[in-house]
Amino acid sequence: MDTVIECSALKKEFKINKRPKGFLGHMANLIVPKFEYKQAVSDISFRINRGDAVGFIGANGAGKSTTIKMLTGILAPTEGSITALGVHPQKDRKQYVAKIGAVFGQKSQLSWDLPVLDSFYLLQKIYQIPDQQFNQTLEQFTDILDMSGFIEQPVRQLSLGQRMRADIAASLLHKPELVFFDEPTIGLDVVAKEKIREFVRYLNREMQVTVIFTTHDMQDIEQVCQRLIIIDKGRKLYDGTVEGIKSTFGNEKKLIVQFESPACVYSIPGVSQKLKPNHVIEFSFSSDQVAVKDLVQALLAEHAVLDISITEQGIEQIIREIYEKGI
Amino acid sequence: MKKEFNFSVYLMYTKTIFLSKLVYKFDYVLGLLNTCIQLFIACLIWQTLYGGNASVEGISLPMVITTIVIGQGLSNAYFINDQAVSKLIKDGSISFTLLKPVSFRLQLLAEALGEITFRILSNFLPAVIIFSLATDVLPPAGVLPFLLFLISISLGFGVLWMLSSIVQFLSFWVMNVWSLSTIKNVLITVLSGAVIPIWFLPEKIASFVSYTPFGAIYFIPTRLYLGDIPPAEAGIYFTQQLLWIIAMLGISHLLWSMGKQRIVVQGG
Numbered sequence: 385m386d387t388v389i390e391c392s393a394l395k396k397e398f399k400i401n402k403r404p405k406g407f408l409g410h411m412a413n414l415i416v417p418k419f420e421y422k423q424a425v426s427d428i429s430f431r432i433n434r435g436d437a438v439g440f441i442g443a444n445g446a447g448k449s450t451t452i453k454m455l456t457g458i459l460a461p462t463e464g465s466i467t468a469l470g471v472h473p474q475k476d477r478k479q480y481v482a483k484i485g486a487v488f489g490q491k492s493q494l495s496w497d498l499p500v501l502d503s504f505y506l507l508q509k510i511y512q513i514p515d516q517q518f519n520q521t522l523e524q525f526t527d528i529l530d531m532s533g534f535i536e537q538p539v540r541q542l543s544l545g546q547r548m549r550a551d552i553a554a555s556l557l558h559k560p561e562l563v564f565f566d567e568p569t570i571g572l573d574v575v576a577k578e579k580i581r582e583f584v585r586y587l588n589r590e591m592q593v594t595v596i597f598t599t600h601d602m603q604d605i606e607q608v609c610q611r612l613i614i615i616d617k618g619r620k621l622y623d624g625t626v627e628g629i630k631s632t633f634g635n636e637k638k639l640i641v642q643f644e645s646p647a648c649v650y651s652i653p654g655v656s657q658k659l660k661p662n663h664v665i666e667f668s669f670s671s672d673q674v675a676v677k678d679l680v681q682a683l684l685a686e687h688a689v690l691d692i693s694i695t696e697q698g699i700e701q702i703i704r705e706i707y708e709k710g711i
Numbered sequence: 712m713k714k715e716f717n718f719s720v721y722l723m724y725t726k727t728i729f730l731s732k733l734v735y736k737f738d739y740v741l742g743l744l745n746t747c748i749q750l751f752i753a754c755l756i757w758q759t760l761y762g763g764n765a766s767v768e769g770i771s772l773p774m775v776i777t778t779i780v781i782g783q784g785l786s787n788a789y790f791i792n793d794q795a796v797s798k799l800i801k802d803g804s805i806s807f808t809l810l811k812p813v814s815f816r817l818q819l820l821a822e823a824l825g826e827i828t829f830r831i832l833s834n835f836l837p838a839v840i841i842f843s844l845a846t847d848v849l850p851p852a853g854v855l856p857f858l859l860f861l862i863s864i865s866l867g868f869g870v871l872w873m874l875s876s877i878v879q880f881l882s883f884w885v886m887n888v889w890s891l892s893t894i895k896n897v898l899i900t901v902l903s904g905a906v907i908p909i910w911f912l913p914e915k916i917a918s919f920v921s922y923t924p925f926g927a928i929y930f931i932p933t934r935l936y937l938g939d940i941p942p943a944e945a946g947i948y949f950t951q952q953l954l955w956i957i958a959m960l961g962i963s964h965l966l967w968s969m970g971k972q973r974i975v976v977q978g979g
């Protein structure tokens with residue numbers, strides 16, 4: 385398959401001025417500044433193929449944005465190498481950035497005082513997009529992202545959700561083949577999030593655009609991405625399919641049973657019990673050790689049962705456990 | 712690797728800045744007033760210094776006034792923000808700048824030219840007209856000297872721009888560009904001949920200036936304009952201006968190539 389990005393042993397260190405406390409410390413710092421190095425990214429390698437939609441997740445401060453900035457050629461890695469679209473993102477910057485798009489949910493690339501449409505026209509000039517292609521793309525985006533209501537308004541008058549949609553459109557007008565989204569759904573309501581997911585899905589599935597997507601919302605990942613990369617403290621923890629993480633880590637099931645009267649269930653190997661009010665007992669077990677069928681049959685045979693429900697661990701929960709405990 | 716240079720993109724940056732300046736009408740009325748007051752005071756001082764003498768050291772008062780109006784008038788129009796790069800880095804917007812398939816350095820130049828063109832049209836030229844009517848600003852020594860002046864003044868701007876770009880790119884190493892910028896601006900004010908024509912500088916300082924780029928900004932062009940440099944010798948001075956541009960371009964290029972590795976983007 386066609387490789388779009390290949391990066392190996394990426395590392396990024398930030399130099400931080402460590403200022404001692406107090407007046408004397410301040411003066412000493414002016415003369416001999418003390419520095420500390422902070423590793424934002426320690427060792428990250430992966431390969432991304434054409435047409436992939438990759439979710440890039442990790443706790444706050446894990447190094448996601450830093451990695452994205454290196455992949456887009458904005459930041460130079462301290463160590464390691466990146467080849468993207470067959471070039472070196474920093475050395476061949478102009479050539480590279482003409483073919484990529486990047487959306488940073490926390491910042492806007494649009495001019496505060498200009499109507500959205502004017503910013504789009506500037507971008508048309510910068511990327512030298514032919515009129516016909518530009519108009520066609522614009523019409524299409526206005527439709528899908530529902531922008532007709534605010535496209536003539538200055539950016540400072542837009543709501544966050546509107547601004548985000550305008551920013552996304554702005555980053556894609558030149559039809560990039562590789563697009564980075566750094567938290568494009570941050571702070572948006574359910575409907576706005578859905579619109580953005582739908583649009584990214586459309587880009588990826590219909591337009592064969594390669595997408596890299598960071599977010600803290602697992603629904604974004606489930607609905608948009610096939611592949612998931614989890615990083616923690618600057619290192620890669622998991623790299624595989626979204627389904628894979630569920631079957632590898634998400635095999636814990638819960639059986640919640642309400643009994644007619646207070647019941648005492650003998651301990652079953654591989655199953656832990658938790659007593660709840662109203663004669664409810666919660667049984668937790670791993671689905672590859674204990675079969676649900678056997679457990680239910682055993683309970684029904686011995687006790688009078690009012691109600692049974694079963695829950696699987698959602699991806700949200702799996703990820704939370706991975707962030708807390710590691711793999 | 713294909714390298715294409717698209718002039719229209721840069722022209723658009725220039726135009727966008729130029730048009731955005733048109734909005735602030737009150738600003739340019741004040742700016743013009745400011746320039747006129749400055750030039751008026753400078754003329755008054757030189758008139759007093761001359762005290763009725765026709766010429767001092769072979770330099771007539773109208774020559775001095777012409778030098779002042781051109782040099783000081785232009786230096787008001789040449790608005791270059793030495794902190795442009797460090798501001799882009801501090802507010803994090805450098806990421807979007809670097810994400811565009813545009814030469815970063817040419818974009819900086821194009822945007823600066825937008826502002827400067829605006830100031831030349833709204834500030835410098837009106838001031839020149841006002842002072843030509845009110846005082847003894849000399850006309851160019853001839854058509855040829857005037858053409859040579861136009862070439863030389865463009866080269867002079869190149870020298871000034873390169874000085875500024877060196878200061879701007881030092882911001883990758885020095886947190887506070889402001890102090891460097893101030894030192895540079897003071898040196899230009901004192902040594903470029905815009906305030907005190909170099910004819911009147913003490914000989915030691917004047918010979919020092921000839922080893923610096925400062926005299927190449929306003930003073931060489933003005934001397935060509937006045938015919939103080941005969942057109943036949945213009946080539947030597949053009950070469951001098953060009954050499955300064957090339958030398959400083961080399962330094963600035965080196966600083967940029969090393970500095971861009973150090974770009975840090977602030978904020979999530």
Ligand SMILES: Nc1ncnc2c1ncn2[C@@H]1O[C@H](COP(=O)(O)OP(=O)(O)OP(=O)(O)O)[C@@H](O)[C@H]1O
Nearest residue numbers: 398424443444445446447448449450975976977979
């Ligand atoms: N400009 C900088 N200077 C110093 N340290 C930085 C800088 N930018 C990021 N860091 C540090 O690098 C680490 C990774 O930051 P990064 O922004 O990549 O995290 P992230 O995974 O995007 O987090 P979030 O989910 O909160 O956006 C953090 O510990 C942060 O403090």
Ligand SMILES: [Mg+2]
Nearest residue numbers: 448449450979
């Ligand atoms: Mg981030």
